[in-house]
Amino acid sequence: xxESKDMASKHSKVxxxxxxxxxxxxxxxxxxxxxxxxxxxxxxxxxxAFYQKKLVASTTYTVTTSSPxxxxxxxxxxxxxNNQLKQQLAFTRNNVxxxxxxxxxxxxxSSYVDLTETQVSDRAKKDYYLVEQDRFQELVEQLPNDxxxxxxxxxxxxxxxxxxxxxxxxxxxxxxxxxxLKIIYIFNQLNGAGIFDTVFLTTGDLSSEQIAYVTANKAxxxxxxxxxxxxxxxxxxxLSSIIGRVSTEQAGLPQEEAETYLKKGYALNDRVGTSYLxxxxxxxxxxxxxxxxxxxxxxxxxxSDQQTSQGQKGQNIKLTIDLSFQEGVxxxxxxxxxxxxxxxxxxxxxxxxxxxLNPNTGAILAMAGLEHNxxxxxxxxxxxxxxxxVFTPGSVVKGATLSAGWENGVIxxxxxxxxxxxxxxxxxxxDLAGGSLPITAVQALEYSSNTYMVQVxxxxxxxxxxTSDLLKASVYQTAxxxxxxxxxxxxLGVKTGLDLPGESAGxxxxxxxxxxxxxxxxxxxxxYTTMQLAQYAxxxxxxxxxxxxxxxxxxxxxxxxxxxxxxxxxTEVKNLNTVAISAQEMALIQEGFYNVVYGGNGFTTxxxxxxGANVSISAKTGTAEAFVTDASGKSVMTSxxxxxxxxxxxxxxxxxxxxxxHSNDLTGKTSHQITRDIINLYVNTxxxx
Numbered sequence: 001x002x003e004s005k006d007m008a009s010k011h012s013k014v015x016x017x018x019x020x021x022x023x024x025x026x027x028x029x030x031x032x033x034x035x036x037x038x039x040x041x042x043x044x045x046x047x048x049a050f051y052q053k054k055l056v057a058s059t060t061y062t063v064t065t066s067s068p069x070x071x072x073x074x075x076x077x078x079x080x081x082n083n084q085l086k087q088q089l090a091f092t093r094n095n096v097x098x099x100x101x102x103x104x105x106x107x108x109x110s111s112y113v114d115l116t117e118t119q120v121s122d123r124a125k126k127d128y129y130l131v132e133q134d135r136f137q138e139l140v141e142q143l144p145n146d147x148x149x150x151x152x153x154x155x156x157x158x159x160x161x162x163x164x165x166x167x168x169x170x171x172x173x174x175x176x177x178x179x180x181l182k183i184i185y186i187f188n189q190l191n192g193a194g195i196f197d198t199v200f201l202t203t204g205d206l207s208s209e210q211i212a213y214v215t216a217n218k219a220x221x222x223x224x225x226x227x228x229x230x231x232x233x234x235x236x237x238x239l240s241s242i243i244g245r246v247s248t249e250q251a252g253l254p255q256e257e258a259e260t261y262l263k264k265g266y267a268l269n270d271r272v273g274t275s276y277l278x279x280x281x282x283x284x285x286x287x288x289x290x291x292x293x294x295x296x297x298x299x300x301x302x303x304s305d306q307q308t309s310q311g312q313k314g315q316n317i318k319l320t321i322d323l324s325f326q327e328g329v330x331x332x333x334x335x336x337x338x339x340x341x342x343x344x345x346x347x348x349x350x351x352x353x354x355x356x357l358n359p360n361t362g363a364i365l366a367m368a369g370l371e372h373n374x375x376x377x378x379x380x381x382x383x384x385x386x387x388x389x390v391f392t393p394g395s396v397v398k399g400a401t402l403s404a405g406w407e408n409g410v411i412x413x414x415x416x417x418x419x420x421x422x423x424x425x426x427x428x429x430x431d432l433a434g435g436s437l438p439i440t441a442v443q444a445l446e447y448s449s450n451t452y453m454v455q456v457x458x459x460x461x462x463x464x465x466x467t468s469d470l471l472k473a474s475v476y477q478t479a480x481x482x483x484x485x486x487x488x489x490x491x492l493g494v495k496t497g498l499d500l501p502g503e504s505a506g507x508x509x510x511x512x513x514x515x516x517x518x519x520x521x522x523x524x525x526x527x528y529t530t531m532q533l534a535q536y537a538x539x540x541x542x543x544x545x546x547x548x549x550x551x552x553x554x555x556x557x558x559x560x561x562x563x564x565x566x567x568x569x570x571t572e573v574k575n576l577n578t579v580a581i582s583a584q585e586m587a588l589i590q591e592g593f594y595n596v597v598y599g600g601n602g603f604t605t606x607x608x609x610x611x612g613a614n615v616s617i618s619a620k621t622g623t624a625e626a627f628v629t630d631a632s633g634k635s636v637m638t639s640x641x642x643x644x645x646x647x648x649x650x651x652x653x654x655x656x657x658x659x660x661x662h663s664n665d666l667t668g669k670t671s672h673q674i675t676r677d678i679i680n681l682y683v684n685t686x687x688x689x
Contacts, residue, residue, distance in 0.1 A: 087227075238323070280499055316556045422455070
């Protein structure tokens with residue numbers, strides 16, 4: 001009896017607990033339902049307008065359109081590039097256009113306009129092939145599971161599956177006729193457009209009839225219009241190679257730099273400078289993009305289209321080079337080089353190069369070059385060779401060697417040393433002078449003494465002659481490093497600060513030996529560009545300030561018609577360093593350079609430079625002998641015939657470097673005459689202050 005009562009009591013407690021839980025659940029449901037009703041009331045009654053607006057407007061797109069690129073002018077305002085305007089088909093992609101729509105559009109366009117291009121990538125062919133949904137789905141179904149699902153059995157991302165399908169497209173499916181390939185080429189351009197982006201299509205030139213038809217039949221060609229586009233066109237001049245290139249709209253941003261450009265607000269199909277001046281001054285030349293905010297509703301209808309920033313043509317740059325002077329320098333090089341070719345003196349030479357600078361600012365006045373094809377004899381313009389090609393300079397560096405001696409305290413002022421044979425090294429006049437001749441530092445420049453410079457190098461190594469200590473690597477390496485440190489103060493073996501990418505710093509081998517240390521002292525080891533040699537001449541000319549070289553004189557605005565406007569920013573003169581010797585010591589180098597041209601001794605090396613000159617010239621000549629293999633495979637001795645110079649001697653306004661490599665005429669004076677003629681051309685063009 002007691003057990004029955006206990007069981008009844010337990011059953012009653014369980015029932016009560018269950019009822020309590022049911023009531024609690026009921027109240028929770030009622031509470032949640034009440035919240036839902038209130039929320040619906042809020043949406044449908046209190047804030048109906050707000051939620052209707054939310055329902056209609058769904059997406060806003062930011063659309064950018066590039067503006068014409070700024071132009072490049074020479075020092076006198078002559079245009080070196082043009083933005084050629086032409087009528088082209090433009091395609092603006094809306095947010096509801098499918099791949100099937102664009103395929104049909106490409107096919108329709110093929111019957112209205114001339115399609116010229118048939119070179120398309122395999123990827124473009126595959127994209128076109130997969131536009132048909134049944135083809136795509138069939139290939140998806142054929143994919144192995146690991147190409148569709150991850151390890152947990154979930155579908156891979158749509159883009160990953162698409163890439164896997166692309167890889168599965170059979171080669172046999174990519175065989176198209178030329179007419180189909182033209183359609184694929186257009187489809188690929190259409191398909192590459194972003195939502196509400198406008199791209200220009202590459203077709204044949206549009207006739208007036210085609211323009212009229214497209215304009216009148218926009219409904220049949222959705223997104224297609226005729227707009228004015230620009231194409232960058234470099235004018236063929238002596239400066240063409242330094243202008244550089246601009247990418248096409250089809251190529252767009254260079255792949256390796258795309259991320260950087262995108263962060264700056266560029267679009268993938270924007271045209272950008274890819275080399276030299278076009279690249280160096282990209283942010284100046286690139287126009288300001290027009291920006292629009294396009295808002296569309298759920299059905300794809302445009303709700304609003306507002307311009308948020310106005311486009312503007314890019315700014316212009318004006319060079320320091322007057323094209324007429326530049327081409328005059330090139331003509332001088334060509335005239336003499338062709339004469340040397342006719343005489344058989346430069347059959348093994350790879351060309352000829354010259355640079356002219358303003359020594360008081362670093363502004364480049366000319367950078368001209370001719371490349372010689374040794375096999376065919378053909379000459380081509382090569383202004384870039386003045387900053388990319390390196391040559392053994394020879395004795396032109398001897399002023400810098402003296403500077404290293406003074407800077408390190410191993411020689412003093414116009415110290416006298418004996419020109420005499422050291423080991424196997426002689427000067428060209430050593431034997432003529434009886435084997436031993438006392439000469440000063442100034443005379444060492446005038447006569448071009450090799451052994452004077454070798455003695456300076458030995459002193460830099462802490463030796464007064466050929467001693468056993470010179471066999472220690474640390475000794476001659478220290479001397480070599482001291483020479484190079486001073487050379488760098490003149491611009492030799494370091495970049496000149498040029499506002500142009502791709503400049504060489506020279507060829508500076510880390511091959512230390514006693515022989516290399518000695519030959520380095522008279523310019524027979526390291527290799528330099530013509531631009532570096534010109535900066536060296538300019539540094540001597542202005543008293544020891546190494547000024548950065550530059551090509552762009554300033555940045556300019558546009559006139560109302562898009563021409564060269566007012567100066568916005570001028571390039572500032574930049575002193576990279578000052579040579580670490582006294583003014584008196586620099587004056588000795590300048591005296592030596594003057595005597596190279598006007599000295600009256602039988603050993604004076606550069607008198608020919610002054611013959612017929614319209615102004616006084618200071619200079620240093622240099623030869624660097626080397627064996628080369630000629631076209632027949634025979635080894636022949638050649639010589640680099642180089643000159644660095646400036647004028648007028650007492651008030652320098654132009655500095656020049658001329659390099660004629662690997663001449664068969666080992667003692668030729670052609671580079672001397674070229675130097676004189678370039679300086680005469682400068683005087684005749686600009687006059688002398």
